[in-house]
Amino acid sequence: MVRVKLWGSLSDFADGKEVVEVEASNFKQLLDRLGETYPGLKPQFERGVSLAVDGTIYREAWFTPISDENEVVLIPYMTGG
Amino acid sequence: MTFQSGAKRDFQVVGKRLVRPDGIDKVTGKALYGADFSAPGMLFGRVLRSPHPHARIVSIDVSAAESLEGVKAIVTGWDLAEPEDEAIRDIRDNCLARDKVLYDGHAVAAVAATSKSIAKEAIRLIKVEYEILPHVTDVDVAFRPDAPAVQEGRSDETVPEESSPNITRRFEFGHGNLEDCFAKADKIVERSFKTAATHQGYIEPHACLASLGSDGRGELWCCTQGQYLVRTVCSEILGLEASQLRVTASEIGGGFGGKTTVFIEPVALALSGKAGRPVKLVMSREEVFRASGPTCSSSIDVKIGMTKDGRITAGEAVLRYSGGAFPCETVQFGSQAAFAAYDLDAVKTHGFNVMTNRPKEVAYRAPGAPMAVYAVESVVDELCQEFDLDPLEVRLKNAARKGTLSAYGPTFNEIGLMATLEAAKAHPHYSAPLGPNQGRGLSCGFWFNFGGNTCVSLNINSDGTVGVVEGNPDIGGSRASISMMAAEELGVPYEKVRTVIADTNTLGYNDTTDGSRVTFAVGLATIEAARDAIKEMCGRVAKLWGIDEEAVIWENGCAKPASSNAGDFEPMSLADIAAIADNTGGPIAGHYEVNADGAGVSFGVHLCDVEVDRETGSTQILRYTVFQDAGKAVHPDYVEGQMQGGAVQGIGWALNEEYIYGEDGKLQNAGFLDYRVPVASDLPQIDTVILEIPNPGHPYGVRGVGETSIVPPLAAISNAVCRATGVRMTELPLSPARLQKALQEA
Amino acid sequence: MKMIPVSTRINGDEREFLCAPDETLLDVLRDRLGLTGSKEGCGTGDCGACSVMLNGRLVCSCLVLAAESEGAEVETIEGMAEGQVLHPLQRVFIEKAALQCGICTPGILVAAKALLEKNPDPSETEIRYWLAGNLCRCTGYDKIIRAVQEAAAEIRRLQP
Numbered sequence: 001m002v003r004v005k006l007w008g009s010l011s012d013f014a015d016g017k018e019v020v021e022v023e024a025s026n027f028k029q030l031l032d033r034l035g036e037t038y039p040g041l042k043p044q045f046e047r048g049v050s051l052a053v054d055g056t057i058y059r060e061a062w063f064t065p066i067s068d069e070n071e072v073v074l075i076p077y078m079t080g081g
Numbered sequence: 082m083t084f085q086s087g088a089k090r091d092f093q094v095v096g097k098r099l100v101r102p103d104g105i106d107k108v109t110g111k112a113l114y115g116a117d118f119s120a121p122g123m124l125f126g127r128v129l130r131s132p133h134p135h136a137r138i139v140s141i142d143v144s145a146a147e148s149l150e151g152v153k154a155i156v157t158g159w160d161l162a163e164p165e166d167e168a169i170r171d172i173r174d175n176c177l178a179r180d181k182v183l184y185d186g187h188a189v190a191a192v193a194a195t196s197k198s199i200a201k202e203a204i205r206l207i208k209v210e211y212e213i214l215p216h217v218t219d220v221d222v223a224f225r226p227d228a229p230a231v232q233e234g235r236s237d238e239t240v241p242e243e244s245s246p247n248i249t250r251r252f253e254f255g256h257g258n259l260e261d262c263f264a265k266a267d268k269i270v271e272r273s274f275k276t277a278a279t280h281q282g283y284i285e286p287h288a289c290l291a292s293l294g295s296d297g298r299g300e301l302w303c304c305t306q307g308q309y310l311v312r313t314v315c316s317e318i319l320g321l322e323a324s325q326l327r328v329t330a331s332e333i334g335g336g337f338g339g340k341t342t343v344f345i346e347p348v349a350l351a352l353s354g355k356a357g358r359p360v361k362l363v364m365s366r367e368e369v370f371r372a373s374g375p376t377c378s379s380s381i382d383v384k385i386g387m388t389k390d391g392r393i394t395a396g397e398a399v400l401r402y403s404g405g406a407f408p409c410e411t412v413q414f415g416s417q418a419a420f421a422a423y424d425l426d427a428v429k430t431h432g433f434n435v436m437t438n439r440p441k442e443v444a445y446r447a448p449g450a451p452m453a454v455y456a457v458e459s460v461v462d463e464l465c466q467e468f469d470l471d472p473l474e475v476r477l478k479n480a481a482r483k484g485t486l487s488a489y490g491p492t493f494n495e496i497g498l499m500a501t502l503e504a505a506k507a508h509p510h511y512s513a514p515l516g517p518n519q520g521r522g523l524s525c526g527f528w529f530n531f532g533g534n535t536c537v538s539l540n541i542n543s544d545g546t547v548g549v550v551e552g553n554p555d556i557g558g559s560r561a562s563i564s565m566m567a568a569e570e571l572g573v574p575y576e577k578v579r580t581v582i583a584d585t586n587t588l589g590y591n592d593t594t595d596g597s598r599v600t601f602a603v604g605l606a607t608i609e610a611a612r613d614a615i616k617e618m619c620g621r622v623a624k625l626w627g628i629d630e631e632a633v634i635w636e637n638g639c640a641k642p643a644s645s646n647a648g649d650f651e652p653m654s655l656a657d658i659a660a661i662a663d664n665t666g667g668p669i670a671g672h673y674e675v676n677a678d679g680a681g682v683s684f685g686v687h688l689c690d691v692e693v694d695r696e697t698g699s700t701q702i703l704r705y706t707v708f709q710d711a712g713k714a715v716h717p718d719y720v721e722g723q724m725q726g727g728a729v730q731g732i733g734w735a736l737n738e739e740y741i742y743g744e745d746g747k748l749q750n751a752g753f754l755d756y757r758v759p760v761a762s763d764l765p766q767i768d769t770v771i772l773e774i775p776n777p778g779h780p781y782g783v784r785g786v787g788e789t790s791i792v793p794p795l796a797a798i799s800n801a802v803c804r805a806t807g808v809r810m811t812e813l814p815l816s817p818a819r820l821q822k823a824l825q826e827a
Numbered sequence: 828m829k830m831i832p833v834s835t836r837i838n839g840d841e842r843e844f845l846c847a848p849d850e851t852l853l854d855v856l857r858d859r860l861g862l863t864g865s866k867e868g869c870g871t872g873d874c875g876a877c878s879v880m881l882n883g884r885l886v887c888s889c890l891v892l893a894a895e896s897e898g899a900e901v902e903t904i905e906g907m908a909e910g911q912v913l914h915p916l917q918r919v920f921i922e923k924a925a926l927q928c929g930i931c932t933p934g935i936l937v938a939a940k941a942l943l944e945k946n947p948d949p950s951e952t953e954i955r956y957w958l959a960g961n962l963c964r965c966t967g968y969d970k971i972i973r974a975v976q977e978a979a980a981e982i983r984r985l986q987p
Binding site for chain 3: 098100101103104105107108109110111112113114116117119197198281282283284285286332333334335336337363365366556557558716718719721722725726727728729730752753754758759760761762763764766767
Binding site for chain 2: 078
């Protein structure tokens with residue numbers, strides 16, 4: 001199981017949990033399974049969500065591998081100027 | 082072939098101060114910017130804008146304008162298509178209003194005519210009947226539940242019920258137990274801050290030339306930070322197929338984030354489609370101020386606790402940003418960046434986007450971060466004063482470093498904040514003496530930096546020269562740095578490489594020139610494309626020599642046998658290999674396509690000395706030094722240029738620049754005379770110190786440098802003013818009138 | 828609108844054109860004569876991107892009516908280099924990275940040249956005040972000022 005940290009306003013839609021556990025080996029599986037378990041997360045996922053693995057931010061890459069060894073954090077999709 | 086990544090290496094080309102390839106065109110007036118294109122049979126477009134901050138459009142009568150001699154087309158919002166994507170529908174409604182006008186300057190209709198003066202006259206003849214609605218331009222007023230609704234039904238599921246209808250979204254970030262950690266503090270300071278909306282202030286107004294045929298094929302030349310974004314948005318708004326709309330980016334006269342969307346391009350295309358002729362549309366400066374840009378205005382509450390020896394125990398902030406009349410995400414970045422420089426056990430930020438009757442916000446250099454960091458760094462400075470602690474020592478004591486759980490979620494890996502702070506501490510500026518009415522301020526700053534979608538093609542020409550094709554407009558010297566990285570990797574002289582910017586049909590999709598991404602991501606793709614070409618060249622040489630591909634290496638621009646075991650062959654240069662390409666398999670090229678990640682965050686520290694004239698309230702910047710981590714400075718001149726330019730934009734934000742709205746909801750200072758950007762005589766030299774803490778995510782260690790530099794000046798200057806005068810200002814800009822009033826009241 | 832015939836000398840060449848009474852010199856340079864090197868950043872004389880020399884005087888061409896240039900000598904950025912040879916200011920601007928986007932560069936070069944013709948050895952403060960009417964949003968002016976100083980020194984060396 002991968003432990004996934006959610007940002008504050010996202011945890012409101014995951015029964016208030018700041019950390020959720022999910023069986024996933026990449027970003028895509030993580031999104032799919034979390035969306036199934038917590039349907040309230042789906043609107044945010046559709047608007048865009050990024051993944052931080054051990055401190056490196058992956059904005060969109062579905063096939064980014066993750067495991068229980070990694071620090072996995074969901075953050076909202078980000079852009080710049 | 083294997084290639085090292087992130088490792089230290091001796092660079093031959095990278096790191097040198099070389100002459101940019103577009104230099105001569107730009108110093109002789111030959112370079113073509115957005116308004117410099119023309120086409121046979123071209124018409125001139127002009128836009129009619131709302132004089133009201135908020136009104137329902139009852140009717141638009143264009144009959145008189147239509148019958149004016151020389152008028153060839155008139156369009157309104159109803160001439161545009163229905164995009165599926167909500168964000169693109171918002172852009173459409175910003176380009177031409179449909180039911181309501183949402184701010185002073187909102188576009189209502191547009192004409193194309195045979196001359197500028199006829200277009201101007203035609204605009205006067207369009208009759209619009211408005212039903213005036215109540216308006217709101219202040220973020221705090223708009224935040225109240227009883228505020229006039231700018232738009233209805235735009236709040237998403239994150240917004241609590243019973244909130245103002247203008248709150249579109251809420252964000253929350255942070256970790257730890259605030260209550261416990263605030264309890265450990267010897268002193269807690271709570272302050273509320275306001276910052277004015279500012280404009281990116283690029284000197285080149287938005288401009289385009291559009292040509293759209295009845296067959297749905299279009300050509301668009303425009304000044305933009307992203308021609309592919311323009312294509313996507315315009316083709317959706319016009320109902321065109323992306324492949325049929327070719328967008329060519331002109332030279333760009335500044336953007337700073339402000340040219341990452343469209344304002345006039347869909348309008349020009351619609352006019353051209355109706356008229357059957359090319360249409361040129363150029364914004365006036367007044368239009369630029371009233372209807373493009375600006376950044377968010379903000380209202381921020383900060384609470385920070387500190388022990389008497391300078392350890393920050395906890396931090397909390399509530400950020401209310403207004404991104405104008407539409408939903409806007411910028412407060413998210415402010416909420417994430419506010420405390421990014423600190424290693425905190427407990428931190429929480431709450432961000433709200435609030436709609437007001439102001440122009441639709443567009444990104445401005447590190448969007449959302451400057452005002453958030455201003456508020457936090459002001460309170461940290463006040464706590465340092467409270468305990469009589471050295472502000473730089475306090476930053477060092479609390480600085481985020483490798484292993485710090487960041488305030489926005491992930492744990493930092495290699496970051497350069499400590500090194501940057503140490504450099505500031507060691508610099509003579511920090512210990513230089515100050516005179517009366519003078520003060521020194523400092524602030525940390527932070528930006529995330531991004532990578533993103535990138536394609537690069539690299540062609541080996543038969544004469545041994547190299548052509549690089551990339552898709553990001555060169556906004557500040559990137560053609561030079563991209564050529565340098567290609568030359569470095571291939572081992573050829575810089576002068577042998579020419580980099581060009583492709584139009585949308587010449588190269589695959591590229592994200593916009595934003596997020597400080599180009600030198601990082603396009604550089605990375607260029608290096609990889611060069612490696613692809615090298616692999617091909619080594620393969621051909623291996624065949625020529627009759628040895629294994631693995632037995633050929635690339636060194637100093639030549640293919641060589643890997644060792645004496647591989648055989649005894651004379652090295653072949655890139656030019657040697659290029660010259661016989663016809664015989665060895667045809668043209669040689671390298672490609673790379675990637676959605677790049679691993680951009681690596683960038684920290685900066687600014688030191689600033691000011692002198693305040695107590696009589697007039699005017700603040701003079703006496704000395705300014707910028708310290709920033711660039712990972713690896715590919716072209717140091719242009720890295721320094723980014724650091725200096727961002728610092729000066731921040732100085733303008735801190736001291737003078739602001740959108741001023743009257744009670745009537747109209748913008749009162751839509752021109753450079755009244756919206757005062759820094760001029761040469763306002764400023765001292767801006768000194769720079771580049772730190773190089775390599776980014777492990779880039780083959781040469783590059784980090785983006787474009788945005789971080791605008792983040793620290795707001796607090797650095799306000800902190801300096803406080804130390805010069807003893808007055809803590811909580812509202813920006815520190816214009817002379819505002820500062821004089823505060824000094825009198827103190 | 829009745830058009831006005833105008834004869835001028837632009838960058839040493841005789842040029843004749845017709846213009847409307849409300850057209851500015853900048854409009855004519857850009858739209859009628861194809862000299863798009865002068866830029867329009869504001870149209871109100873605040874940014875200096877349209878700086879040209881009119882009878883030896885530095886002006887914002889957006890504030891000059893085209894009809895006023897009858898019989899005048901106009902110098903624009905297009906006339907600054909002599910053939911292939913760049914003016915020292917132009918060359919040093921490239922060498923010292925005194926431009927980023929380049930939109931303000933033509934106006935700043937024209938203005939800086941006017942300064943050095945009046946005052947071959949200006950102080951940093953004099954340069955900063957002389958160029959205060961030319962906005963640059965990219966560079967923070969630092970490299971521009973240094974480039975003008977360096978070009979001035981070079982010109983002084985060449986023309987003792």
